[in-house]
Amino acid sequence: MPRRDDIETILLIGSGPIVIGQASEFDYSGTQACRVLRAEGYRLVLANSNPATIMTDPDFADRTYVEPLDVDAVSAIIDRERPDALLATLGGQTALNLAMELSEGGVLDRYGVELIGANAEAIATAEDRDRFKQAMQGIGLTVPASGIARTLDEARQVIEEVGLPAIVRPAYIMGGKGAGIATTAPEFVRMAAVGLAASPISEILIEKSVAGWKEYELEVMRDGHDNCVVVCSIENLDPMGVHTGDSITVAPAQTLSDVEYQAMRDAAFACIRRVGVETGGSNVQFALDPATGEMVVIEMNPRVSRSSALASKATGFPIAKIAARLAVGYTLDEITNDITTKTPASFEPTIDYVVTKVPRWAFEKFPGYPDLLGTQMQSVGEAMAIGRTFPESLQKALRSLEHGRHGLNCDPGEEAMAGLSDSELLARAGTGSPDRPFHLEALLRRGISVERVHQATAVDPWFLDQICRIVEERSHLAATGAAGMDRWAWRRAKRLGFSDAQLAWLWGRPEAEVRTARLEAEVTPTYKTVDTCGAEFEAHTPYHYSTWEDEDEVAPSRRPKVVILGSGPNRIGQGIEFDYCCVHASFALGDAGFETVMVNCNPETVSTDYDTSDRLYFEPLTTEDVLSVLDAEAASGDLVGVVVSLGGQTPLKLAGEIPPELVLGTSPDAIDLAEDRERWSGLCARLDIPQPPGGVASSLDGALAVVGRIGYPALVRPSYVLGGRAMSIVYDDDGLAAAMAELATFGAPGGARAGSLGREGGLSAERPVLIDRFLEDAVEVDVDAVRDATGEVLIGAVMEHVEEAGVHSGDSACAIPPPTLAARVVATIEGHTRAIADALDVRGLLNVQYAVAQGEVYVIEANPRASRTVPFVAKATGVALAKVAARVMVGASLADLRSEGLLMAPRTAGHVAVKEAVLPFNRFPEADSLLGPEMRSTGEVMGIDRTFGLAFAKSQIAAGDRLPERGAVFFSLADRDKANGVIAARRFAALGFDLVATAGTAAHLEAAGVSVSTVLDKVGEHDAEVTAVELLAAGKVALVVNTPRGHGPRADGAYIRSAAAAHRVPCLTTVAAALAAAEGVGDWAAHPFAVRSLQEWVGTATPPP
Amino acid sequence: MTRPRPGRLVLADGEVFEGEAFGADTIASGEVVFNTVLTGYQEVITDPSYAGQIVAFTATHIGNYGVTALDGESARPQCRAVVVRDLARRPSNWRAEGDLDDLLRAAGVPGVSGVDTRRLTRHLRRRGAIAGAAGPADEATLLDAARAEPATEGIDLVAGVTCAAPYTTGTGPRRVVAYDYGVKATMLRHLGRLATVEVVPASTPAGEVLARRPDGVFLSNGPGDPAAVTGARDTIASLLGRVPVFGICLGHQLLAAALGGTTYKLDFGHHGGNHPVKRVATDAVEITSQNHSYAVAEGSVEGADVTHVNLNDGVIEGLSCRDVPAFSVQYHPEAGPGPHDARYLFAEFEALMERGA
């Protein structure tokens, strides 16, 4: 069937903010879809609230709506754009659920919009766990015994039949939120309650647990002609019981015989046909009893998923791209395979290597949270590695994680396990945790048999035996010693994935020395190609991975080339924003005639799409792996240089390791000048730009001395880290001592979880602790600028934060243009920024953060690199900062780019854009939702409208907290906030809200003439807690404003915040946010709701390609 | 850690692939082909169609789930040698009865592991199938063996794998006589559901077959050059029109030959489980299991329609006679190993027998 001509306009819904369980993989799939659908000549309308995405770049759609992903906004978009079709299967669970609401609400019918890809019926059949199970049984497939419950009583009945252990899972939930395995009756009741609350339709599935069985996934595609193919089979190293998203997964499946695999394939096809996904990709999950081979179906996702992104990167088969084509009528055999260019997409990829994905978690950001894995996904990112063998790819994947590990142990990190007894280790390895692979290796190294480890962990013996090979090789290497290594020995070690860093540790030599010895033995990696076909056909896309074989496949290049280092696995503090910058650099440099070479190891991203750059190296971002790529590229053509400043801290850390002449843009020395406290302070002094008074210390005494000089409160933190890791505000000597103690273990790799910071990379360890005077009640400001070689400085935007300084820039809302800053202050800030840019001789991007206290402008830090806000600035002003910076780094001047049309003047008139952070507290219910200098948000959304209030209100809806229109606002304020609190309270009262407050706050409000309808006893007293919480539980509060006490433990009042979270009542923890909210509520009531596309607000950022 | 026996694969053109020896402690020569299946190494190794060949697997880890009598396509390994990137030391699967190393050793088949099989595959792709020798021996010895190995053209490899005497298998209602050119167990299992299958040696004359009054005659898969299978062409020609005929793989090529068609050798053949085939009648795509080095020449066959085409390279994958009840496919609908997409063809054979000659 050819392309459908009966549809013209297609609405594509993205997946919104990055949250745990739904990350940048949907930017990858959505971006692919955008490209394809426009190439097919359709008019494309895109809705996505996430400004950090590449798909929301105005170049990728005819109309780009950065609006909240809810029924109101999308209905308004449909009303304006009148699409013929809605494609929701590429925007994750968010898009799927939204499509269902639009369909059930009759919106789609009313406007005659057709759901393409999967229709409502199919979505419901797959997503409603009960319906799904019945459907599967209907076609003779087995599913775990189960029952549905909508109340606790029903749950109690169901468990009678199903029996324990049982798994509780809410309907219509992605990422396993609110799911868990209960082994005891009370445990069951608790989980059932949580699950019912978590499900939007308060319905849970109670299911017989098959924890310990082998877990598999098949990525399946189906076209309109009912042709089905399996793109990839994935086997989990962690058995059933650990969410796939939190499991180490391996492709292709390793321990299935053909008989079993074909049965699973047949089942997957039967499943997609029964569910009725007409076209596109789906993923079907299976569990297999290792003892009998009994196979049960766990679930199917009728859409492109995280696993499909992984499968695409693992095979070179672009699932989303093809799904988009299938959705508009093509059949698989009508689509050609990009890689071979002569064979059709109607085939099944075969791969001649092993792919391993390892998740990355952020438990260290949620102190007191056990780092245990279960059926609920908790990871925030992942790294993928390709090797010819499993041991090789596993070790590569582990060093790709950037948790300070050099591979599967054989590094300083393994010392953390030294103290554990065999039985303790066995016990720990028994439950999933981030450390499980390291525990497994340690156990086997201690001589514990594969059988016993298998007994304790249910990890398949094949995987364990493969780990044994690493163990045996290690002892062999230890015995051989650096001196005894011949070519054969080097090659064997490398083929099992050992990194130079591991060998350096094993032999007690510097890594550089090991590298030299290896190169002298003429042992260098060979680069193979990911080609979908095991080399049966010639590959035309240079998508490479390193391994240690005979033949290298890197082809000579014709054009001068630039290597771009990506940002590695997503983590809190470093996510999709940096991938956006790397991808834009690749596009811009490609357009300028360079051959672009991307190096990254994050399978979720657009940067690791083989379509994005001319060459892709799917490699860990470590010194060894990056230097090897540079050698290979230098050997195969004219290597102009390496971009290290767009991928966040990851490539920046490597800047010092790369030959300086290759580093493009700002010099490594200038980078160090900005990072090194001493040098930086000197610079600020010279430019006389005020800094918060402070100093550096490496001991408690030193710290006390500094504080003696600057006074409390003080801000304590390590240098050279991103996202405010381990940063804390201290109010007295005790607090300071505690903070210094925490930082003492800093860099002790893999050490105590307090010190697990070290996982961010050893570097920081050698850096002293920074101590600053903490500026209270200061307005924080972010500036993104670009400077070229001629010295011209372009101020991209000045962003005013909503929350005061002290709340990490990544966690606070911010607005363009600055809503309250005086013109004089903005001018000062711009002036300082230019001065700093010149002083650092910046070539490319510069991000400077300021704090404005009592009209005085202090500089907090300057980063001569891409910042988290670059994409937001681009969406809000139309200035393609990342593209411009990339061109500047290779010599273009801003003037050139202006005349070229790549750079246009910022468009800020007539609208306000607000960026709001999205925090993962729903995944960590017990964690305090209080914001602080340590960043904890996973993603962001943008609201854009005529006034600040409207834009802010939109940003809140997009972030999941619709501001109330009426009801009661509950105030409980710190003393220092009470003055400003009155203003906020008065505004809410004027808007017709009831006021509720704790005694102290109430007294203050009343005194200021603001009447409080309900007064609660003083916070802290036990009975008071009951009242406050009860009030929230009773749904009597529409909004909570609770600011932490300025002194003493900031956790004070935490119970109010957790109660608010539990009952889904929006909770603001700063008065600044409350004032913004009042303004939002006011404007919201005063204006009709309207949506508008970026093209209309700011035009397209760059001339269409 | 004991350093394993060094072993290597040497091609007739002098290319050398270093590795470690496993399986039997001997060397073997044959035509080197690569197979791209991800699962099913045991089925491949025990498939008589690989007689005379050295099989290299493109998938890295081979032997992971062990071996079991249930998965053998014949009683023993049939290829001359096996080349892999990585041999599993410890199989893990509830069905496993033993491991690949032992299976090969017992059958006297040598193997080489640790080989850059991707380099080998790329070489074969460019250079075409070529003779080689593998095992625990020095380069020179293996090179001589490789050079001494005759090309498969014109050699009747079927004689070496066909059964010595007729035997019967299957419990189905009908009667089928199956020519054993090196028949796979899975094929007989499928036929056995339709019929009582009388398996006869490749050289069995048509008269003898017809004397058994079959409802249908089946032409099996088999190794090597169809043109070299003595007598098959005429035998099949004299069966056509008198009894429904179904051919698979070599059987398909022989049917084509009987219809006056000619066959030719592909550069490196089709050996894998992921080949897309279009069913001309419906435009439906089947993912198929394939294993052949020869193919039927386009337009050389009179009186038959092309029913299936390979979407990768247009090779004829299926034929159906216009005036006599006979059809055939080049690929393997029985799978073993591979996808089950084309199993309907056995039902079609049943339907054909239903209608009779």
Ligand SMILES: Nc1ncnc2c1ncn2[C@@H]1O[C@H](COP(=O)(O)OP(=O)(O)O)[C@@H](O)[C@H]1O
């Ligand atoms: N019956 C079960 N017994 C044990 N573990 C299970 C069972 N069902 C699911 N799980 C585990 O829970 C995880 C999440 O379940 P899944 O159905 O995939 O939900 P999600 O929609 O979150 O992916 C699975 O990856 C698996 O490890």
Ligand SMILES: Nc1ncnc2c1ncn2[C@@H]1O[C@H](COP(=O)(O)OP(=O)(O)O)[C@@H](O)[C@H]1O
């Ligand atoms: N002297 C200070 N006074 C008040 N707040 C500060 C001060 N220094 C830093 N902060 C707060 O801490 C946050 C993180 O500090 P920053 O230097 O930006 O670390 P990072 O490099 O992680 O962004 C800032 O966003 C700001 O809110």
Ligand SMILES: [Mg+2]
């Ligand atoms: Mg799942």
Ligand SMILES: [Mg+2]
């Ligand atoms: Mg900062």
